[in-house]
Amino acid sequence: TEAATLDGTQDEDEIAVRVRHVSDLVEELTTQRAEDRVGEAVTVLVDEVEEIDELTGPVGRAAHQGPDVDGTTRLVDADGMPARAVPGELVGAVVVAAEGADLVAEVRR
Numbered sequence: 001t002e003a004a005t006l007d008g009t010q011d012e013d014e015i016a017v018r019v020r021h022v023s024d025l026v027e028e029l030t031t032q033r034a035e036d037r038v039g040e041a042v043t044v045l046v047d048e049v050e051e052i053d054e055l056t057g058p059v060g061r062a063a064h065q066g067p068d069v070d071g072t073t074r075l076v077d078a079d080g081m082p083a084r085a086v087p088g089e090l091v092g093a094v095v096v097a098a099e100g101a102d103l104v105a106e107v108r109r
Helices: 013-034
Strands: 041-050 055-062 074-078 090-099 102-107
Touching: 013 090, 041 074, 041 102, 055 090, 074 090
Parallel strands: 074 102
Antiparallel strands: 041 055, 041 090, 055 074, 090 102
């Protein structure tokens, strides 16, 4: 930015402290927003089936989650095991947990 060329800029250590502070606030707010969604019904677009704790399961995005900028939603069955779904499928689910910015949602079929 233009400000980078101005006199009186902060030293690298101060910049790092300020960036870390803002990043921590963003992470805290994002985590809180995810936790507030527990109990909410969502429709998830399955993006991929990935390995999670030695099991494979569907992971995708709810309507409020943008690709590469928001968290993802992992789909599970009522027993907490990975649900069955394929990429491209739209799946109705209820958010049962938050893992940072990511959600875990139980499939409702």
